[in-house]
Amino acid sequence: MADNIHRWLGDLFRHYHTEVVRYAARLVGDRENGEEVVQSAYVRLARRSAEGIVVEHPRAYLFTAARNAAVDFTARRAVEWTYRVDVEDLSPLAVTVDPTVAFEYRQRLARLAVLLNELPTACRTAFVMNRMEGRTHKEVAQALGISISMVEKHVTRALIHCRDLMRDAEEC
Numbered sequence: 760m761a762d763n764i765h766r767w768l769g770d771l772f773r774h775y776h777t778e779v780v781r782y783a784a785r786l787v788g789d790r791e792n793g794e795e796v797v798q799s800a801y802v803r804l805a806r807r808s809a810e811g812i813v814v815e816h817p818r819a820y821l822f823t824a825a826r827n828a829a830v831d832f833t834a835r836r837a838v839e840w841t842y843r844v845d846v847e848d849l850s851p852l853a854v855t856v857d858p859t860v861a862f863e864y865r866q867r868l869a870r871l872a873v874l875l876n877e878l879p880t881a882c883r884t885a886f887v888m889n890r891m892e893g894r895t896h897k898e899v900a901q902a903l904g905i906s907i908s909m910v911e912k913h914v915t916r917a918l919i920h921c922r923d924l925m926r927d928a929e930e931c
Contacts, residue, residue: 768805771817779825786829796832800824874921881905885913 779800784793803824807814814820875883881903888899889910896910903910 767808767817768801771804771821772801775818775821779821782822783825783829786826787832792832796828797825799828799831803828871921874924875917878917878920882913882916885910886917889914890917 776797780790780793780797782793783796783800784790787793787796800821801824804814804817804821807820875886878886885899885903885905888894888902889896894902896907896914899910900907
């Protein structure tokens with residue numbers, strides 16, 4: 760049975776892959792993300808087939824699965840961008856008389872924003888929710904559907920990442 764599913768998916772892949780990637784790329788904005796969406800669609804299709812569900816119109820199902828995966832991808836990307844960090848998020852305008860100090864401060868904030876955006880989405884989101892929005896670990900855990908322990912690990916990882924790389928940048 761598994762061999763039949765793999766063979767069937769392989770045939771489906773060979774016949775429709777280029778077409779469905781082109782479709783998905785139009786939905787999500789570029790080919791690379793279109794490929795990711797299509798991969799997700801194939802996984803959904805494989806899962807349905809493995810459950811013994813017969814797909815009568817595989818091409819239509821594949822395109823529908825790609826559309827649904829594109830919707831999920833777009834929603835996930837919107838959430839990720841909600842928790843991207845911008846320099847303006849890090850500090851209210853620094854009041855200083857010395858323009859050199861203000862410039863250096865803004866440079867450090869810009870570097871910190873870049874470092875935070877290098878973190879995996881879950882780590883960055885937990886950090887932003889906890890340290891910038893002032894939510895407790897419990898509130899962050901509930902919002903993200905993870906354990907309090909995992910929130911603590913994410914926040915610690917973010918702090919260590921930023922501390923170490925900021926220190927390295929200052930030494931250069």
